[in-house]
Amino acid sequence: MKILFAASEAVPFIKTGGLADVIGSLPKELAKLGADVYVILPKYGDIPSQYTEQMETVAEFQIELGWRTLYCGIQSLRYEGTTFYFIDNEFYYRRQGCYGYGDDAERFAFYCKAVLESLQHIDLLPDIIHCHDWQAGMIPVLLKAHYSWQEPYRHIKTMFTIHNLKYQGVFGKEQLKDFFSLGDEHFTGTALEIHGGASFLKGGLNYSDVMTTVSPSYAEEIQTPYYGENMDSLLRSQSHRLHGIVNGIDYQEWDPMTDVHIEVNYRDSFSKKLQNKMKLQERLGLPVNKQVPLIALVTRLVDQKGLDLIDGVIHQLLSIDAQWVILGTGESKFEQMFRWAASSFPEKVSANILFDEALAHQIYAGSDLFLMPSKFEPCGIGQMIAMRYRSVPIVRETGGLRDTVQAYNEETGEGTGFSFAYYNAHDMLHTVYRAVAYYQDADLWTAILNNIKKKDFSWRKSASAYMALYEQTTGV
CATH class of the missing domain: 3.40.50.2000 (Glycogen Phosphorylase B;)
Structure with a gap:
């Protein structure tokens, strides 16, 4: 099974929160279960030179983003058994940090479009694209609206994972119509519309084939008004395809027996x-x-x-x-x-x-x-x-x-x-x-x-749960 992770950050390349830990750890565990896993990220200016110097350019092409014709480069790096792809556009990503810019809607619109466009240039046809958080939320929308009728894309399924429902990528409707060349039918209350704007995250929820979040209890909580961030009614209506799978931790990085940062190594002493x-x-x-x-x-x-x-x-x-x-x-x-x-x-x-x-x-x-x-x-x-x-x-x-x-x-x-x-x-x-x-x-x-x-908080059990869900979703 070929799985492509689409996310905005990953350890060890770039990190602002727990999402990066997941994207850095889970692919390794899935590979142990026999999956062929790839990760695609923006190539930020803050990625350390020790990694950028090892990257190889594997494709260069133009992307149409509304009326804009833009350069897109794809660079790759093999790291700890996983192939990472990096979307290269210096105008959008050669900046400090990952988020918080006035043109974030355009930056991550470009990212979502580039993920799908890149597949035909890097000879990768995944069985499932696993999209993480709002920055990748428009990938399922674009796939269904513009790509699913094309032969290379026809069989691809999508999974969308909510790491934190509070961050929803809400921008103006007219911006998203422009960037993605989408008609009015995609901007209703049952599609992308929220509070008069449009949400990347809501796109991921509504257009993906299956949804997950990062613990069973959170999956229950976000279906209530208190935790639901105005998405609770949508999540209740789609509860049949919402699954909670608890995250793990990287047992190699976090091991007191081998940790180089601590004074005395130990296990249970x-x-x-x-x-x-x-x-x-x-x-x-x-x-x-x-x-x-x-x-x-x-x-x-x-x-x-x-x-x-x-x-x-x-x-x-x-x-x-x-x-x-x-x-x-x-x-x-x-x-x-x-x-x-x-x-x-x-x-x-x-x-x-x-x-x-x-x-x-x-x-x-x-x-x-x-x-x-x-x-x-x-x-x-x-x-x-x-x-x-x-x-x-x-x-x-x-x-x-x-x-x-x-x-x-x-x-x-x-x-x-x-x-x-x-x-x-x-x-x-x-x-x-x-x-x-x-x-x-x-x-x-x-x-x-x-x-x-006696507890095991490694990724092993969670990776098995994801694999079962991938197989169920794709029929592979």
Whole structure:
């Protein structure tokens, strides 16, 4: 089976969020199951030269985007067993970052058109094009509107995966009519129209053959008004072709036995984990104390991540006998909140308002508890990485957090962490109290770590679920 992933970012080439981790990891697992997997991305200016220098130009052609005739180059690179294609147009992509430009509608319209046009130039006819998030959402629309009657494209099926329903790629109708040469019939409420504009993501939902999202719970949640981002009625009507498959994590990248970033490699040795903790405390200027629990947040500092709950009870949280380490950047109000906490309580809080990959690994290895009080979380990978490094998660029961973390039950001895159901600051606070109390009980803590040890958060199970869905969709 030939599968083409169409996405706007992928590790190790370019990353702004969890989407890149998925696109970097899942193809490798699918290949182990016998699939022939390719990935196609924009060639951004920020892709490191160590990769661009290895790329080979495999095709050059012109693309018609409305009234525009545009250059398109396709470059390729084989990386860890997967062929990656890069769409080259310097006007659109030789810029800093991936998104946030005034012409993003045109940039990703070009991307969607280039993906389909490129197939006849690179001798690739996939059985299925797996489109990810709004940036690739118009590929299923174009395929059905303009290409499906042509012989090379006739048999191709499409899958569309929602990584975060909040980001919908909404632009003016007239722009999309122009870029894609689409008639009015595609701009009704049952097609692309939303709030008077038109949505790339809605195109992916309505025109793809099958839809997925990144956890079973999120698939349920987005069919409700609270989580549905004005798409809930559409998703309810199409629930028969919506599937939730939880993400995995790359077990090679996230392996405390081989991690080059951490002080002492380990698997289930609590004493070696404590050595990492004390080295982290020393590096961050916190009192070196193996008895006090170290609670970590490695996150984007944005509203989605539930940081207003922390803001609501921050004085009570800081009165707990625990240390806190924060790593991330985001909204200034949350950056300032953690900077204030660190300056006011330097013996308790280390606020690292930056992105540092090595430090992230050290925090996973050195922390005892990992807090994710998210307002919503399609999947989340922080909680799975934390458990891989034997840091016990504290989460709100939403989306992928609910699917991957089981609250510890003292009576049955089951569970891998701590959780709270309602989006409420005091519910979170009491859950943190409970987690800290359990940390001080060596037998209970050992029981939780033993439960975590049995879990498998690799891509293996998820890749099998995707393969089954590809086969069902394509009949291959």
